[in-house]
Amino acid sequence: MQIDQHRIAACNEPLTAAHQRRLQFLRQEIPHTEDIIAKLIAFQVAIPSWALGTGGTRFGRFPGWGEPRSLEEKLEDIGLLHALNRGSGAVSLHIPWDIPSNAAHIRAVASQLGLQFDAMNSNTFQDQPGQEHSYKFGSLAHTDKYTRQQAIAHNLEVIQYGRDLGSKALTIWLSDGSCFPGQLNFRRAFDNALESFGEIYQGLPDDWKLFIEYKAFEPNFYSTTVGDWGQSLLYTSKLGPKAFTLVDLGHHLPNANIEQIVALLLREGKLGGFHFNDSKYGDDDLTVGAIRPYQLFLIFNELIEGMDARHMQHATDMGWMIDASHNVKDPLEDLLQSVEAIRIAYAQALLVDRDQLTAAQNNNDAVLAQEILQHAFRTDVRPLLAEARLRAGGALDPLAAFRQEKVREQLVRERGKTAIATGL
Amino acid sequence: MQIDQHRIAACNEPLTAAHQRRLQFLRQEIPHTEDIIAKLIAFQVAIPSWALGTGGTRFGRFPGWGEPRSLEEKLEDIGLLHALNRGSGAVSLHIPWDIPSNAAHIRAVASQLGLQFDAMNSNTFQDQPGQEHSYKFGSLAHTDKYTRQQAIAHNLEVIQYGRDLGSKALTIWLSDGSCFPGQLNFRRAFDNALESFGEIYQGLPDDWKLFIEYKAFEPNFYSTTVGDWGQSLLYTSKLGPKAFTLVDLGHHLPNANIEQIVALLLREGKLGGFHFNDSKYGDDDLTVGAIRPYQLFLIFNELIEGMDARHMQHATDMGWMIDASHNVKDPLEDLLQSVEAIRIAYAQALLVDRDQLTAAQNNNDAVLAQEILQHAFRTDVRPLLAEARLRAGGALDPLAAFRQEKVREQLVRERGKTAIATGL
Amino acid sequence: MQIDQHRIAACNEPLTAAHQRRLQFLRQEIPHTEDIIAKLIAFQVAIPSWALGTGGTRFGRFPGWGEPRSLEEKLEDIGLLHALNRGSGAVSLHIPWDIPSNAAHIRAVASQLGLQFDAMNSNTFQDQPGQEHSYKFGSLAHTDKYTRQQAIAHNLEVIQYGRDLGSKALTIWLSDGSCFPGQLNFRRAFDNALESFGEIYQGLPDDWKLFIEYKAFEPNFYSTTVGDWGQSLLYTSKLGPKAFTLVDLGHHLPNANIEQIVALLLREGKLGGFHFNDSKYGDDDLTVGAIRPYQLFLIFNELIEGMDARHMQHATDMGWMIDASHNVKDPLEDLLQSVEAIRIAYAQALLVDRDQLTAAQNNNDAVLAQEILQHAFRTDVRPLLAEARLRAGGALDPLAAFRQEKVREQLVRERGKTAIATGL
């Protein structure tokens, strides 16, 4: 299904007066609303293809209804989101869950929906039917050379799929590690991973980026071979200028200061992309902003500070992606909430008066610095987001429109109750 | 010093037009603003007497200037806060740091400043000069009976000081515990603590409450004898109806769900009081709301839900206290920020549509439930706080007024640069 | 397959001389070796039926070979373990994964292998085919009464299965909770769970125990309705004398002092059983003792102290069970390592000189108390375990015998490579 423009307009109509009142109020409060609105219109977050189905845990999975049955239907889902919020105009594919057997067709479908192809994702954390070497004990860092080569070949294949679609980046989340002390030799594992990354890097087109994601634990529960930002940075520094570190918000030890990590990676010119989600305990993959919205704001505060200092373009010089699971929510509704939370944090961070903040920092005035940040965070910026959506042809209230237009019911009618998307 | 009412009015004057515009806007957004404003006016947070000086860590302390040199000057400080924000009309004293040698005089000073005496605090985590038995290895749970008796006697003395001042509650933070496995017998330590609490409870006036605070670790680094809410609840359940658990936000293990603890203690009728602060790692005692403002909101959401369900009065049926340290901020400015953060969370929680939330919960509609909570949290309620202050005679912007009126400079002139308050 | 007694003897023969030398040495070091050996012979750990297959994570599962295909084969596996280590003479079944369609037959098989039936386990964290109400949003604490009743009925059915087999306990791990703030009302969830537990308790035979397990998080990532020992104790205290708390080592927040929890639950007479495993990050379900063997020893130190103080029998008055997953190890080898680690910790704790320890504690001599505990922990007690096994007819080195006798290879021949056990 697609949502007709006039249906969105119909949803917006009764909300317009209140929206204008709120926007008008904000214009009195904030001097540069037009600048913020323009940046919001340009700012797009990629939806991962695996997030369109219901997620699960090792204890079970409770599927929803009407999940996409093919890559085309996944694009259709993202197209629905983008039609509503005009902020999710990109997709991040996963191989082998989303092999584009007809790339030209897939590109055409995406183009018609206004979608770009963001980073491609490889998978060497699962075995596929007919696979010669198992990844039970690792892949790119495996002790066995042939297993490593198989995993390298898979990544090179993913790059090829991505080239066919117009993607410009490869994300490697390497789950290799160990569950028990003694199981592996940390140094040799590092060496093996580095060598494998190097071969993939050799196969990377000149205009591509390689993102090395890190994660503290899970699915390995003693050590992970790319376990923290320091390890990822070691790899990406040794690999070369096309290699960057990717930060996933849920991949840290308890209490980590993620915003400081972001700032330091930007200082080193090595921050390449982001996987947004939220968590309370581990890699919980909850809706973005559902648990720690202030941390999200602080991260965006550092992103803007650091990107501006390096003259990077917010909209294009960073890979903005969601990586969440949806165990008890409708995936599309969850994604609407996640995109909204990201954009709120972005808009709030744009509100921060940087000159004032720098002055407060230079004076070691922690009270004033906090006031400046919290003033931005406490400001209700939602009317700016709504206005950005409105101008781009989206819905003033995307979630309400989703429910009002009975999108999920329509998808169930089209796809059936038992359709289950590929993914975790 | 005291701040004249007309000085506050002078500070307010240039801010009034913008305030009225914002308030007017909120009135269009929120149906029951008057109800919220009334509740805010009634809601008072107690300032601990030890929070008026600069705090420190075990590695050092960097004192500020013009700290209060006596109990009278501590009340003066709180009076200044209360004059500005009209929300800190109570004080929580600590013995032996604040022994009221002339109780009648102290009551008169407090009364003149509009201050009540909230819970009294005892101290058996430090040795005092001339003390017969040392608390190095514990106090109320010490293996030695005479040491326990000394600690019991101290608590009974604190109650007497409190009676003289009109307080109605005693808070016991028992730091007893152990630094090494084997150092103590957990069961005997529990028995000793229970027996000691029991003797103090016997000496408690009928109209008093006994608050048993818990803490996961520090200053003992292996075990704490009142280590978590479960242990505190065991004690307070065995003691009787005047005994309650007190929650300090910084006293939990990483990732604890404090709001659930609050809800369950309220269900059991055993939540008595709160120590507000914020933290990222341990008992960091940072400004309230400086790190996790959404968690603070979620806690208030449970407080209101649970207190309303038990027909408790928000303003009077719970001990609301701050317990923070101020290592790099001016203590009074820090306290103004803390009180503001508490009141924002309270106001936001009052915004939550409880009927809608219950309906969403009954439908297991996690998406809608989150929308309801986050709508309240994202609303900028600061104009309601300002209006409550204005009606009560306070400042529209207390922190700005504090700086504009050069309060600290005046206190330094009166007290000198080297004045250091008692406390940690 | 079964392992012939003479095959075990053949494995032992070349190891006997060295064993006798080590045992002789220990007899000079430890006065009461015979007492410890006798206790070790009596001490049996139950194997959970779901631990006989390869576990997995939400990211994938890499099955092993020759896993048991039926309940009979699961008993066969445990019989093999028990034949080797003479310390795993009990099984803990899970319904619906192990429905004993012919109870008499199953009892006979178990009896022939020398196995008892320890606690039964229910499952309301997954949906079963044909089930009327889904557990997606909870079971015993669900907002819907009919869903709760279905989950209650399931537990009563599990009791019936257990009665048929001679079990005397039911373990309920209730995974109900929420993934998002606002999703549920904590108080109503508690009330619902309590009411459901009560109905199950009503159906419990007089000579049975009900174990209520707690867990901090997973599969719910915001709150769990039985989230910590305090909550479990609230339920079991309200339910009555047949209800007990069950401790799983992996179900705590970071840095929790589990041994103190054990001591306090024993003080309250409410500790009923144990799920052993080890972990570094969350509920990692690693081999017991693989990460924190000293913590395991400290827990046994408290178990012995507390059980002796209550005149409880080590072997019979507590439910000793393993609950681990085996993602990268052969499940049977992993279980042999787990049982060995448990028995080492038990033997070491039996070495602790309790009179000396009490004296050191009474003197607050933390140095000596640590010496006493660490002397026990540093003593190499493995010869005592070997001797206990030898006397009971087991192997001096169970793991070596397992490999030498090519047990897994034999099982693969019998069952095939692709056999996969029921479970997670």
Next chain:
Amino acid sequence: MQIDQHRIAACNEPLTAAHQRRLQFLRQEIPHTEDIIAKLIAFQVAIPSWALGTGGTRFGRFPGWGEPRSLEEKLEDIGLLHALNRGSGAVSLHIPWDIPSNAAHIRAVASQLGLQFDAMNSNTFQDQPGQEHSYKFGSLAHTDKYTRQQAIAHNLEVIQYGRDLGSKALTIWLSDGSCFPGQLNFRRAFDNALESFGEIYQGLPDDWKLFIEYKAFEPNFYSTTVGDWGQSLLYTSKLGPKAFTLVDLGHHLPNANIEQIVALLLREGKLGGFHFNDSKYGDDDLTVGAIRPYQLFLIFNELIEGMDARHMQHATDMGWMIDASHNVKDPLEDLLQSVEAIRIAYAQALLVDRDQLTAAQNNNDAVLAQEILQHAFRTDVRPLLAEARLRAGGALDPLAAFRQEKVREQLVRERGKTAIATGL
């Protein structure tokens, strides 16, 4: 005081027969006992001068008796330890707590006691009387250039003190950071710290090492400017070949895999030194091995593996230091326990059969790898330590000798009860 050699012999005499029996037993179990004993004799751990007095927390300090009153008495204390355990033949001094006003004299005293001077420690986390610029808001990373220069000058002065004494390393623990979001700019703080480190590095003699310590939190509770190993490695990599990272066991986030960090730093050739202690919650500074002895063993396992791979000498190519606090133990007894725990872990790690382990790792045999490590850890190596001490002229049981010889009582007689050492 000093302990006469014949007093130690007298303490040893009644223990000798049992020691010989145990040693003889171990010789049958372990092929290369002589090699291990030789390495133990060579292995020396430096005692920090500030660890000779009773430590405290921010909540208080309970001093012991007879603490050293001068640098000479601190050396005397360490001399006593070394006489007993022959494993603490080095001291790590702290400026300004231990300014050697007469370096030649101090060298002579140390030499007479058989003590070397290990790394010097600077202090810019406290203000000293008469200091021009305060370190309240930082030192080497301060926003103010003059404050940075003052802190640089202090470090250069510490180097000079160290040269006079024969030290060859400077340890910088930089506590700079922030308590609140917004307080500082992460990038500028990094730049400032790097520039300051660079100036100190310029002043470092050619045969010296610069150790950059990292710490996750405390005394700053939001961010630390050298917060983790990744940040320290960034600094030391940029500084040059004389700069190394120093690992303190208590300076990590919860659940960090320290042994992996050790292995990777060794791989990069950037691990320079160690601060040993133990902890359960944060930087608890407890006795080494008191909480997680297996982790300590795993760390030594990586140290030996990595140092051997780089052909580093265990005894001389790494700075081995203790950094602990002693709140409830006699500092000297605590240090005897710490040194013993370190040496046990070292000896156990020397037991690991590296060829077997490598083979198991290459086969991904996690079961066997664990067996190999745990066999070493479960072996009671204490007789090897005793033999190494005996041969070097020390006590078979240092702690028993310390008590038997009434060392503390003698020190109290000499120094008085109220002597308090400089330090925290």
